Every structure is written in structure tokens, then in C-alpha cells.
Amino acid sequence: MSASASVLNARAGFPAAVMCLWIRFVLFLCPLYWCALPPPCDSEIYCYGDVLKQVQMAKLFDDDKYFVDMKLKSAPDIILTAFHNLTHGDPNSVPPAVLRDFLHKYFEEPGKEFEPWSPSDWHDKPQFLTGIADAELRSWAEKLHQLWKSLGRKEKSRASSQRESSPGKGVMHCLTALPALEKEYLFWMQNRSVAVEVNGIKHVLNRFDVQVGLPRPESYSDDVELAEGLTQDAAERLWKELHSGAESGWDFSSRWFVDGLGNNNGSLRDTRTTLLIPTDLNALLCRNERTLAHFYRTLGNEPEATRYDKAASARQEAIEAVLWDEEMGVWLDYSLVTNTSHPAFYPTNLAPIWAGCYSQPSMGQKAVHYLQTSGGLAFPNGVPTSLVDSGQQWDYPNAWPPLQHILIQGLSSLPSQEARELGFDLAQRWIRTNWLTYVKYEAMFEKYDVNGDGKPGGGGEYEVQLGFGWTNGVALQLLSQYGDRLTSGSSGNGFTSCLSISVSVALLCSAQTLFL
Ligand SMILES: *[C@@H]1O[C@H](CO)[C@@H](O)[C@H](O)[C@H]1NC(C)=O
Ligand SMILES: *[C@@H]1O[C@H](CO)[C@@H](O)[C@H](O)[C@H]1NC(C)=O
Ligand SMILES: *[C@@H]1O[C@H](CO)[C@@H](O)[C@H](O)[C@H]1NC(C)=O
Numbered sequence: 001m002s003a004s005a006s007v008l009n010a011r012a013g014f015p016a017a018v019m020c021l022w023i024r025f026v027l028f029l030c031p032l033y034w035c036a037l038p039p040p041c042d043s044e045i046y047c048y049g050d051v052l053k054q055v056q057m058a059k060l061f062d063d064d065k066y067f068v069d070m071k072l073k074s075a076p077d078i079i080l081t082a083f084h085n086l087t088h089g090d091p092n093s094v095p096p097a098v099l100r101d102f103l104h105k106y107f108e109e110p111g112k113e114f115e116p117w118s119p120s121d122w123h124d125k126p127q128f129l130t131g132i133a134d135a136e137l138r139s140w141a142e143k144l145h146q147l148w149k150s151l152g153r154k155e156k157s158r159a160s161s162q163r164e165s166s167p168g169k170g171v172m173h174c175l176t177a178l179p180a181l182e183k184e185y186l187f188w189m190q191n192r193s194v195a196v197e198v199n200g201i202k203h204v205l206n207r208f209d210v211q212v213g214l215p216r217p218e219s220y221s222d223d224v225e226l227a228e229g230l231t232q233d234a235a236e237r238l239w240k241e242l243h244s245g246a247e248s249g250w251d252f253s254s255r256w257f258v259d260g261l262g263n264n265n266g267s268l269r270d271t272r273t274t275l276l277i278p279t280d281l282n283a284l285l286c287r288n289e290r291t292l293a294h295f296y297r298t299l300g301n302e303p304e305a306t307r308y309d310k311a312a313s314a315r316q317e318a319i320e321a322v323l324w325d326e327e328m329g330v331w332l333d334y335s336l337v338t339n340t341s342h343p344a345f346y347p348t349n350l351a352p353i354w355a356g357c358y359s360q361p362s363m364g365q366k367a368v369h370y371l372q373t374s375g376g377l378a379f380p381n382g383v384p385t386s387l388v389d390s391g392q393q394w395d396y397p398n399a400w401p402p403l404q405h406i407l408i409q410g411l412s413s414l415p416s417q418e419a420r421e422l423g424f425d426l427a428q429r430w431i432r433t434n435w436l437t438y439v440k441y442e443a444m445f446e447k448y449d450v451n452g453d454g455k456p457g458g459g460g461e462y463e464v465q466l467g468f469g470w471t472n473g474v475a476l477q478l479l480s481q482y483g484d485r486l487t488s489g490s491s492g493n494g495f496t497s498c499l500s501i502s503v504s505v506a507l508l509c510s511a512q513t514l515f516l
């Protein structure tokens with residue numbers, strides 16, 4: 001039996017407090033055992049324990065995610081026994097070569113659990129392509145659309161139960177989607193809500209809050225090193241905050257940095273995700289509540305529809321009471337330390353517009369004015385994630401597709417011509433960036449740099465990823481929405497834009513001949 005297994009087995013026989021003390025003692029020798037908080041997940045191989053610790057701290061791979069993506073070749077208890085045999089009970093320094101052999105024998109290389117998959121409802125010439133006026137953009141869109149076939153994957157073991165076509169319309173769609181939507185919603189309400197009192201009124205909103213005080217398995221060695229020199233309590237708290245940052249998707253960002261005084265500054269070690277009530281999470285949940293109400297209404301379940309309508313109204317009120325900042329004219333993340341807003345710029349400050357979660361049309365107008373004076377529009381390639389150059393990937397100078405999408409869709413939903421033109425302008429900047437970078441690298445990237453002549457973003461914990469699902473999705477959506485106006489033109493050249501206009505007109509004419 002391995003050392004860590006005996007720790008776990010011992011738990012049943014000890015009173016909790018003694019158990020804690022005992023684990024503290026073990027901690028002293030091996031400072032990565034959890035006490036106050038549960039482990040990130042159940043597996044003694046991937047989530048906590050000696051195998052994870054040894055493999056990750058030996059840094060056998062460029063990225064700690066590599067190991068947690070390796071599938072087991074044998075049953076977990078066999079692997080744990082084999083590891084114990086290997087270490088002769090002293091798990092502290094297995095030589096790298098021995099670890100490698102062990103991994104080779106008991107683990108698959110990552111990626112083996114998936115096989116290529118091509119969606120059965122895929123067509124090679126979908127209708128929206130014909131609406132793209134610029135010939136270059138149109139042939140690029142066609143190539144992006146082809147990526148469905150090369151990027152599509154399905155899990156091998158689930159091959160037979162794989163649902164292959166997209167869900168049907170209307171009632172069928174609601175029936176299929178409802179259980180998952182509801183489950184997700186319940187999770188956030190049961191495990192991630194927080195009451196905030198403003199002007200004597202209590203409101204319930206949501207935050208990111210993962211109760212796990214261990215390093216992230218997929219970034220194990222980084223998290224251990226970041227916590228060096230901290231007390232055990234402070235280290236566990238930092239890991240919990242890093243998990244919560246990862247839950248937000250913004251891993252990592254100066255947005256979550258909160259220093260000792262509650263100010264929104266500091267460094268990665270000051271990550272305090274759980275102390276903030278985020279605009280985007282609450283906008284998303286408001287939109288979910290509306291969607292759930294809509295689905296229940298479609299299914300004829302009026303009581304449930306009304307219940308979700310009420311939840312959405314209560315949330316809208318809470319968002320306006322807690323997150324709306326009348327002076328700045330926009331929604332802002334709210335700090336549970338200072339009980340005030342954090343005034344920094346993020347595209348997510350406008351997320352409630354995208355969600356349609358506000359009561360006064362003037363709020364939309366004010367938020368557009370805020371955006372225009374925020375400094376966030378000063379860049380040729382898109383809107384940056386923040387204006388802080390922290391070296392983290394969810395900060396300046398990186399721009400991310402979902403944030404462009406939320407902004408542009410929000411702006412295009414507003415009644416004002418000015419707001420909708422700004423939406424188009426941002427779509428044009430983003431498409432041009434994606435396109436120029438594609439021409440240079442023949443690839444789509446997960447994020448881009450707001451400066452320069454089309455380049456991928458950087459920073460953070462890993463190399464920039466190419467591929468890339470959400471980039472392709474946002475680009476195709478924008479090409480579909482604004483295809484009649486977007487251009488690939490590398491700016492300013494009157495002759496080429498004239499030429500491209502006449503080419504566009506010609507294309508439009510031929511498209512009409514073909515498709516009318
Ligand atoms: C571990 O060692 C024991 C005793 O030497 C042996 O019987 C067993 O097969 C080994 N298990 C594994 C998985 O290597
Ligand atoms: C809330 O968290 C607990 C503990 O992790 C979990 O068992 C429960 O399923 C969660 N609730 C929902 C609705 O997901
Ligand atoms: C931290 O933020 C506060 C308030 O925004 C500011 O007054 C202070 O100068 C900042 N400190 C540092 C070190 O940047």
C-alpha cells in the first residue's frame with residue numbers, strides 16, 4: 001500500500017481534528033496534502049498524491065497538462081502498487097529515467113482517446129458563404145468551414161452513443177437541452193452564489209469559487225513554485241484562488257489581483273478571484289434564466305417559465321444595484337473586500353448589453369460612451385482584454401475571440417446607429433487581424449495581439465494554441481453577419497478598395513444569378 005493510500009485509509013479511523021493534525025504532520029514532510037478543503041477531483045493518480053507530485057515536479061514535459069491528458073493502461077490500484085514498488089515506500093526522488101519508463105508502461109500518450117470525426121450535417125457550400133462580398137474573405141471562410149472536418153473529434157469509447165447530428169428545432173431542441181441547462185444552473189445557484197447587501201437591500205449574485213486547496217493537477221509545478229515561502233494556510237488559499245481563476249476561464253489576469261488593502265493591483269500571487277462578483281458570469285446567468293424561461297414556455301410549462309422569469313428579473317435588479325456604476329456609466333466587477341466597484345476596463349464590463357440584462361435603454365447608450373472613452377478602442381486589431389500589461393494572457397495586449405463577440409453582438413443589438421456602426425468597426429478590425437495572421441501563418445490562433453500587423457497573442461502559462469474552435473466560430477459568425485461589408489483590404493489604398501468594391505459587386509451579381 002502506498003504512503004498516500006495509508007493516509008486516506010487512516011482517515012476513517014481517526015476523529016476529524018486528530019486527522020487534521022496528523023495530516024499537518026505529514027504535510028511537514030510532504031507539503032502537498034490537503035486538510036481543510038477537498039482535493040480537486042477523486043483520482044489518486046491525476047488529482048493528488050505521490051504519482052502526480054513526482055511526475056509533475058520532475059518536469060518531464062513542457063506543460064504539466066501533458067501528464068493529466070495521458071490515459072491509464074491498467075487499473076488505478078495496479079498502477080499505484082507499481083509506483084509504490086518502484087519507490088520502495090520512499091516516494092521522494094524517483095529518477096526521471098525511471099519515471100519515464102513507468103509512464104511508458106502504464107500510460108497512453110495524450111490524444112489517443114479521440115478519433116477523427118466529421119459532422120454528419122456538414123455541407124461543403126453553406127448558404128452564408130454566398131453573402132460574403134470580398135473574394136479573399138469568401139475563400140478564406142470556405143477554408144475555415146473545411147476545418148470542421150480536420151478539427152472534429154469524438155471520444156473512442158463513446159463512439160456508439162455519439163449523437164451525430166445537431167439537435168432539431170423547436171420543442172425537440174428544448175427537450176434535449178433543458179436537463180443540461182437546468183443542471184448547470186442549479187450548480188451555480190447551489191454552490192456559487194453569494195449575498196451582497198447594498199443600501200440595506202440584500203441581493204443574490206454569483207461568483208467563481210472552487211473549494212480546492214491543492215495545486216492544479218494540470219499546472220502542478222507552477223502552482224507549487226508560486227506558493228514557495230507561503231505558510232501552509234496561505235498556500236492553500238492561493239491554490240483555491242487559482243482554481244477559481246481557472247474556473248472563470250480568465251487564467252490568469254490582473255482582473256483577479258487584489259492586494260492586501262483590497263485594491264485591484266498586485267501580482268499572480270495576489271489572485272483573489274473569489275472576492276469579486278464578476279459582470280460577465282452574472283450576465284451569462286441572467287441570459288440562462290431567460291433561456292430556461294423561454295424553453296419552459298415553449299414546452300407549455302408556464303409555472304416553471306414564470307419561476308425563471310422571476311429569477312431573471314431579480315438578477316437584473318441585483319446587477320443594477322450592485323454592478324451598475326452610474327458615474328462611470330457601465331457595469332463593473334464588485335469587490336467583496338472593499339464593498340466598492342473595481343473601475344478597470346474589461347470588455348466584460350459591457351456583458352449585460354450582450355445578455356440584454358438591463359432595464360433602461362439609456363444604460364446601453366451610457367455604456368457605449370464609456371467604451372468610447374475607456375481607452376479600449378485605441379488599437380487596430382481588436383479590443384484588448386484589459387489595459388494592464390501584466391504578462392498574463394488575459395490582459396493587454398491580448399484580445400480574445402469570445403470577448404470581441406460579446407462586445408460586437410451587444411453593440412449590434414442597440415437601437416442607436418452609432419452603436420451599431422461601432423459594432424461593425426470592431427468586427428472589421430477583428431476579421432482583418434484574423435485574416436492577416438492567417439495569411440502569414442496559415443493558421444487560426446486562440447488569441448491575438450491588439451498591436452502590429454496581424455500576430456498571435458502570447459504570455460501566460462503555455463505556448464499560444466492554434467486551431468482554434470472559438471476563433472473559427474467567431475470569425476465565421478462575423479463573416480455571416482457582416483459579409484456584405486467586411487473587407488480583407490490592407491487599409492487605405494483607394495485603388496484596391498475601388499477594385500474590391502467592383503469585385504464584390506460582380507460577385508454579388510453572380511451569386512444572385514446562381515442562387516435566386
Ligand atoms: C509489486 O511488488 C509485489 C511484491 O514484490 C509484486 O508481487 C507485485 O506484482 C508488484 N506489483 C506491480 C504492479 O508491479
Ligand atoms: C454542489 O457541490 C456539492 C459538493 O461539491 C456537490 O455534491 C453538488 O452536486 C453540487 N450541486 C450541484 C447542483 O451541482
Ligand atoms: C494600488 O491601487 C490603488 C488604488 O487603485 C492605488 O492608489 C495604488 O497606488 C496602487 N498601488 C500600486 C503599487 O500600484
Ligand SMILES: *[C@@H]1O[C@H](CO)[C@@H](O)[C@H](O)[C@H]1NC(C)=O
Pocket residue numbers: 197336337338339
Ligand atoms: C463590506 O460588507 C460586509 C457585509 O455587509 C461587511 O461585513 C464588511 O465589513 C464591509 N467591508 C467594508 C470594508 O466596508
